[in-house]
Amino acid sequence: xxxxxxxxxxxxxxxxxxxxxxxxxxxxxxxxxxxxxxxxxxxxxxxxxxxxxxxxxxxxxxxxxxxxxxxxxxxxxxxxxxxxxxxxxxxxxxxxxxxxxxxxxxxxxxxxxxxxxxxxxxxxxxxxxxxxxxxxxxxxxxxxxxxxxxxxxxxxxxxxxxxxxxxxxxxxxxxxxxxxxxxxxxxxxxxxxxxxxxxxxxxxxxxxxxxxxxxxxxxxxxxxxxxxxxxxxxxxxxxxxxxxxxxxxxxxxxxxxxxxxxxxxxxxxxxxxxxxxxxxxxxxxxxxxxxxxxxxxxxxxxxxxxxxxxxxxxxxxxxxxxxxxxxxxxxxxxxxxxxxxxxxxxxxxxxxxxxxxxxxxxxxxxxxxxxxxxxxxxxxxxxxxxxxxxxxxxxxxxxxxxxxxxxxxxxxxxxxxxxxxxxxxxxxxxxxxxxxxxxxxxxxxxxxxxxxxxxxxxxxxxxxxxxxxxxxxxxxxxxxxxxxxxxxxxxxxxxxxxxxxxxxxxxxxxxxxxxxxxxxxxxxxxxxxxxxxxxxxxxxxxxxxxxxxxxxxxxxxxxxxxxxxxxxxxxxxxxxxxxxxxxxxxxxxxxxxxxxxxxxxxxxxxxxxxxxxxxxxxxxxxxxxxx
Amino acid sequence: xxxxxxxxxxxxxxxxxxxxxxxxxxxxxxxxxxxxxxxxxxxxxxxxxxxxxxxxxxxxxxxxxxxxxxxxxxxxxxxxxxxxxxxxxxxxxxxxxxxxxxxxxxxxxxxxxxxxxxxxxxxxxxxxxxxxxxxxxxxxxxxxxxxxxxxxxxxxxxxxxxxxxxxxxxxxxxxxxxxxxxxxxxxxxxxxxxxxxxxxxxxxxxxxxxxxxxxxxxxxxxxxxxxxxxxxxxxxxxxxxxxxxxxxxxxxxxxxxxxxxxxxxxxxxxxxxxxxxxxxxxxxxxxxxxxxxxxxxxxxxxxxxxxxxxxxxx
Numbered sequence: 008x009x010x011x012x013x014x015x016x017x018x019x020x021x022x023x024x025x026x027x028x029x030x031x032x033x034x035x036x037x038x039x040x041x042x043x044x045x046x047x048x049x050x051x052x053x054x055x056x057x058x059x060x061x062x063x064x065x066x067x068x069x070x071x072x073x074x075x076x077x078x079x080x081x082x083x084x085x086x087x088x089x090x091x092x093x094x095x096x097x098x099x100x101x102x103x104x105x106x107x108x109x110x111x112x113x114x115x116x117x118x119x120x121x122x123x124x125x126x127x128x129x130x131x132x133x134x135x136x137x138x139x140x141x142x143x144x145x146x147x148x149x150x151x152x153x154x155x156x157x158x159x160x161x162x163x164x165x166x167x168x169x170x171x172x173x174x175x176x177x178x179x180x181x182x183x184x185x186x187x188x189x190x191x192x193x194x195x196x197x198x199x200x201x202x203x204x205x206x207x208x209x210x211x212x213x214x215x216x217x218x219x220x221x222x223x224x225x226x227x228x229x230x231x232x233x234x235x236x237x238x239x240x241x242x243x244x245x246x247x248x249x250x251x252x253x254x255x256x257x258x259x260x261x262x263x264x265x266x267x268x269x270x271x272x273x274x275x276x277x278x279x280x281x282x283x284x285x286x287x288x289x290x291x292x293x294x295x296x297x298x299x300x301x302x303x304x305x306x307x308x309x310x311x312x313x314x315x316x317x318x319x320x321x322x323x324x325x326x327x328x329x330x331x332x333x334x335x336x337x338x339x340x341x342x343x344x345x346x347x348x349x350x351x352x353x354x355x356x357x358x359x360x361x362x363x364x365x366x367x368x369x370x371x372x373x374x375x376x377x378x379x380x381x382x383x384x385x386x387x388x389x390x391x392x393x394x395x396x397x398x399x400x401x402x403x404x405x406x407x408x409x410x411x412x413x414x415x416x417x418x419x420x421x422x423x424x425x426x427x428x429x430x431x432x433x434x435x436x437x438x439x440x441x442x443x444x445x446x447x448x449x450x451x452x453x454x455x456x457x458x459x460x461x462x463x464x465x466x467x468x469x470x471x472x473x474x475x476x477x478x479x480x481x482x483x484x485x486x487x488x489x490x491x492x493x494x495x496x497x498x499x500x501x502x503x504x505x506x507x508x509x510x511x512x513x514x515x516x517x518x519x520x521x522x523x524x525x526x527x528x529x530x531x532x533x534x535x536x537x538x539x540x541x542x543x544x545x546x547x548x549x550x551x552x553x554x555x556x557x558x559x560x561x562x563x564x565x566x567x568x569x570x571x572x573x574x575x576x577x578x579x580x581x582x583x584x585x586x587x588x589x590x591x592x593x594x595x596x597x598x599x600x601x602x603x604x605x606x607x608x609x610x611x612x613x614x615x616x617x618x619x620x621x622x623x624x625x626x627x628x629x630x631x632x633x634x
Numbered sequence: 635x636x637x638x639x640x641x642x643x644x645x646x647x648x649x650x651x652x653x654x655x656x657x658x659x660x661x662x663x664x665x666x667x668x669x670x671x672x673x674x675x676x677x678x679x680x681x682x683x684x685x686x687x688x689x690x691x692x693x694x695x696x697x698x699x700x701x702x703x704x705x706x707x708x709x710x711x712x713x714x715x716x717x718x719x720x721x722x723x724x725x726x727x728x729x730x731x732x733x734x735x736x737x738x739x740x741x742x743x744x745x746x747x748x749x750x751x752x753x754x755x756x757x758x759x760x761x762x763x764x765x766x767x768x769x770x771x772x773x774x775x776x777x778x779x780x781x782x783x784x785x786x787x788x789x790x791x792x793x794x795x796x797x798x799x800x801x802x803x804x805x806x807x808x809x810x811x812x813x814x815x816x817x818x819x820x821x822x823x824x825x826x827x828x829x830x831x832x833x834x835x836x837x838x839x840x841x842x843x844x845x846x847x848x849x850x851x852x853x854x855x856x857x858x859x860x861x862x863x864x865x866x867x868x869x870x871x872x873x874x875x876x877x878x879x880x881x882x883x884x885x886x887x888x889x890x891x892x893x894x895x896x897x898x899x900x901x902x903x904x905x906x907x908x909x910x911x912x913x914x915x916x917x918x919x920x921x922x923x924x925x926x927x928x929x930x931x932x933x934x935x936x937x938x939x940x941x942x943x944x945x946x947x948x
Contacts, residue, residue: 070924143818147779149795155739311790312792312797316718331707341675341678342693347678379657379718385816387816452812453639463637466639
């Protein structure tokens with residue numbers, strides 16, 4: 008029977024099959040690998056900036072290149088690394104964790120990847136032709152508008168945004184439907200793994216946040232391309248409009264990046280503490296609450312703009328309130344860790360590293376919520392320190408822990424533990440030594456985004472220290488990169504459940520076969536793999552000659568009906584290519600849009616072309632049985 | 635004389651003092667919270683125990699932690715809002731000095747209104763204020779968004795085109811304080827600094843009346859300076875700069891009527907001494923690449939004359 012399943016779900020061999028790939032495990036891996044390549048590029052940009060700042064009046068990097076470097080670094084890390092890598096992890100892990108054989112819309116996930124790839128390449132092709140954006144990753148108008156940014160630099164930025172947001176929206180819709188409808192029978196919504204909850208909340212946040220920035224970047228592109236006046240105050244436009252639309256997206260974006268990081272902690276902890284995470288309900292409600300409150304805090308990026316004091320006070324309060332759900336999650340994990348029989352493997356070390364770094368970022372976030380403090384440290388190195396503590400501490404540390412944790416599942420081989428521990432300690436020390444001094448620099452008046460500073464400023468010692476420390480950080484990350492490359496070929500073979508973890512992804516072989524689960528499991532608790540084997544059951548009666556899956560109800564995950572998932576197809580790639588042509592031509596002429604529509608119609612017809620006759624119903628009804 | 639940075643926690647005015655108080659209050663609370671969290675983590679992680687736990691008891695502690703967090707945050711919110719309300723203690727104060735601050739790419743124009751149009755003082759990159767007197771700043775941008783920031787006096791206030799705004803500062807002690815544009819504003823955002831020079835009232839008034847005088851007449855200049863003035867008035871300089879009392883009246887670049895009296899060049903980037911001024915005039919791009927000041931190709935002798943003239947504009 009497994010042979011039949013394998014034949015049905017395998018994409019085939021060769022380049023054509025590779026391009027037609029729609030398996031979530033493969034698409035997810037491509038997302039993660041691509042995102043880490045962009046992470047490396049962003050890291051190189053950061054290293055160049057740190058070298059430039061290592062001494063005052065340094066002539067290594069001029070202002071024009073420096074401004075392109077920090078804009079490309081920020082844009083890369085936010086739009087080409089942090090969000091896509093979480094999309095990738097979600098694409099890879101969610102179907103496995105909920106006992107599904109693929110995402111609900113396999114081709115949409117392939118399209119999502121290719122669109123992201125085109126957007127990322129656009130930014131770097133632009134960068135290598137001296138057309139990299141240079142107005143900062145939040146591209147405030149009027150600096151980013153036609154009057155002060157002639158040329159194509161900011162068009163590259165605006166369209167890169169549109170690509171990546173389209174990609175994120177496609178993944179988000181896919182995750183929502185997959186999580187709602189493809190959970191294994193019995194995995195009621197109250198038994199869903201906490202990481203799946205995090206991805207569900209994040210997917211909804213993407214659906215509500217991304218349209219704001221798509222509108223904003225489209226308005227900017229229109230101002231630049233056809234002379235509209237959305238952001239031209241002389242013609243009735245408004246620069247604060249840009250700031251509101253951008254931050255209405257970009258603050259939730261921070262939580263879109265970091266909630267999956269928190270979810271990973273909840274996923275990693277049980278295996279290394281031998282306990283389930285305490286306070287499941289608390290963690291779930293905290294995650295959902297964060298998702299809501301995250302939409303009510305954006306103005307704390309604009310305190311220096313001089314909005315009415317009452318409004319500022321409201322946003323101070325909301326920015327403080329969002330600490331509570333995050334704090335509750337921290338307390339739940341502390342309670343889980345308290346006097347637990349810990350196994351200090353690399354994934355757990357990165358989780359512990361998360362605590363000591365992220366909490367610093369969270370607390371400086373509390374400080375930044377206060378208008379009186381923000382007015383002093385806003386747009387200084389203090390904020391640079393804060394956001395790196397939050398994003399690296401809150402998202403990259405759990406992510407690296409996740410890499411060590413799920414690498415055996417993705418590849419069938421374990422990463423080297425000794426290299427992992429070395430990487431962890433260098434990353435932890437290097438990170439803190441690089442970024443902690445920036446708090447002091449900010450209080451001592453050093454603004455962010457300056458390519459040089461005066462010899463008499465007194466900033467050079469801390470800057471030199473941070474530059475040297477950033478070398479340690481880079482070495483720590485590099486060791487993990489090398490560990491991945493070497494272990495991918497020579498690592499110790501991993502069995503199905505090398506960490507004795509509790510969730511369903513560990514029930515399938517490592518790496519998972521193309522159909523994931525030979526039998527779709529049924530679930531009767533929150534820790535299905537820690538149940539007695541006698542308590543486990545499987546779904547019967549699914550066709551093996553078609554990509555048939557069981558669809559379950561939203562809350563209880565009771566078997567509802569079955570459906571056939573889409574198979575390999577070249578159309579997602581073709582559609583992404585047409586999208587790319589449309590967006591890129593639109594940078595030069597408004598005709599890009601009609602061209603894309605004209606090319607897009609035949610592609611959509613191909614994508615949705617009916618494949619033969621509807622399948623007759625099987626005589627056998629789906630059911631469940633004990634394993 | 636020329637500070638190159640300013641420290642937010644060494645306040646020299648009432649606003650910065652309030653901001654520093656709020657900072658220290660938050661810092662103290664946050665430091666305690668950090669120590670407690672890390673201590674709980676280490677104490678829990680380094681003393682292994684059994685896998686089984688009394689879950690309800692621990693969740694009660696989690697809930698207690700949540701309540702404690704909420705109460706702390708309420709306290710911090712009160713501190714923050716109270717501090718924010720005290721930021722403009724001079725609103726309604728009498729004897730306020732008003733200065734218009736205009737952000738330009740990449741320098742600051744400062745205008746002190748006078749009783750008559752010819753009494754207005756226009757200068758650049760140097761804000762003189764009297765000690766102990768509230769100063770109302772009218773903030774305007776002529777191009778992109780800038781942000782006015784003098785860490786020792788006050789937090790930031792953005793200059794947004796189309797949204798003119800105001801803020802108050804006050805220097806409680808005499809001194810020179812460094813200011814800096816804090817919102818990224820393009821190529822030379824890094825070198826958009828300025829100085830705030832706080833002096834006693836009499837000195838300030840003396841400065842103000844000196845600034846009201848036009849440039850010295852030709853007869854009062856040395857022969858060299860006269861030659862320099864000739865180069866200035868018949869060269870490219872007049873395309874952008876103004877010198878009151880002469881035919882140079884452009885407003886693209888900084889007003890040079892009293893450039894010789896200013897402490898810095900290139901928006902707080904260089905001390906205003908002969909060699910720097912000469913380099914700046916000859917090839918500004920080598921000092922501040924991307925700035926709107928073009929190179930001025932002149933013979934060495936002409937450069938000397940021109941710089942001598944500029945130095946005579948005191």
